[in-house]
Amino acid sequence: MVLYMVGLGLGNEEDITVRGFNIVKSADHIFLEAYTSVLGVDRERLEEFYGKPVIIADRDMVEQQVEDLVLVPAKTKKVAFLVVGDPVCATTHTDLWLRARQMGIEVEMIHNASIMGAAGACGLQLYNFGHTVSIPFFEENWRPTSFYPKIKFNRQGGMHTLCLLDIKVKEPDFDAMMKGKTxxxxxxxxxxxxxxxxxxxxxxxxxxxxxxxxxxxxVGLARMGQPTQCIRAGTLEELREYDFGGPLHSMIICGDLHDLELEVLKEYLIDGSKFELEHIETQHDEIR
Incomplete structure (x- = not known):
């Protein structure tokens, strides 16, 4: 029948759209993708709200079992694949859409708020953003800087950079596996x-x-779309020391700043910040 890819928004179980909620209520199978992001509430809250069981689609399922568990049933039944934020904001979901279409399965997208739009809550205009980058956790022997050239490119063009920060959910413990334990x-x-x-x-x-x-x-962003969301502006050295509380977090590296953007950012500047808003030097102006 149909694979519905339903955006849940950023906050809690109530942020789903009316259309999305009606689809979930009528679905034969409901999956919650818990690999690329996490919602502010647990599965039990969702199940109580929907009145139906919800299956967690973790990394293993998304990468190895999605065809058998999600796509094949969608050929004959209504399957709802729930995504935190919006379903078109991660390549994982684009790949799922493409595979479904290749199998002749009809796919419907139900959009919702995502961090790509919510980032504008700090006052920075969305049309002034350049490439979005992902910042992975540095490991002892793996410290990639592939995000750096994109940030530089954005800054040279006067554009802001949204940085999506890494999450690790259900990562295998290789030491335990070497001992025969899962x-x-x-x-x-x-x-x-x-x-x-x-x-x-x-x-x-x-x-x-x-x-x-x-x-x-x-700009540091935490728990966007939730009642406890936190937005604070400052230099990297200042943000490094500020307590933003629990997850999920993201960050923006500013490019050129217009007067209206500056007026809003003043409201979020960390107390005692050494950053002087009236003396901004932009890379864009220097290159020009």
Missing amino acids: KYLPPRFMSVNTAAEQLLEAEQTVAQQAYDGAKTLC
Whole structure:
């Protein structure tokens, strides 16, 4: 029949659209994708709200079992695949859509709010954003800086950069597996603090002046769309020390700032910030 890819928004079980809710209520199978993001409430809250069981689609299912468990049933039944935010904001969901279409399955998208739009709550205009980048957790022997050239490109063009921060959910414990045990590591969610630290290290490593840890204005975002959302602006060095609370976090590295953007950002500037809004030096102006 149909595979419905339903956006849940950013907050809790009540953020689903009316159309999405009606589809879920009439679906034969309901899956919650819990690999690319997490919702502010647990599965039990969703099941109580929908009045139906919800199956968690973790990383293993999405990567290895999605065809058998999701796509094949969608040939004859109504399947709702629930996605935190909007279903078109991750390549994982685009791949699912493509595979469904190749199998002759009709797909309907039900859109909702995502971090791509909610980032504008800090006052930065969405049409002034460039490439979005992902910041992965640095490991002892793996410290990638593939995001750095995109940030530099954006800054040279006067554009802001939305940084999506890494999450690790149901990651295998390889040490335990070597002992013949199936075990998973505790979930990890990158904080603004960790991202700021890694960005400072990346600038020191690559050293192409994409941004200045002591001068470039950045914005930390936490739990967007939830009652406890937190927005604070400051330099990377300042954001590194600020307590943003629990997940999920993201960050923006500012490019050129217009007067209206500045007026809003003043409301979110960390108390005691050394950043002087009236003396902004932009890479864009220097290059021009």
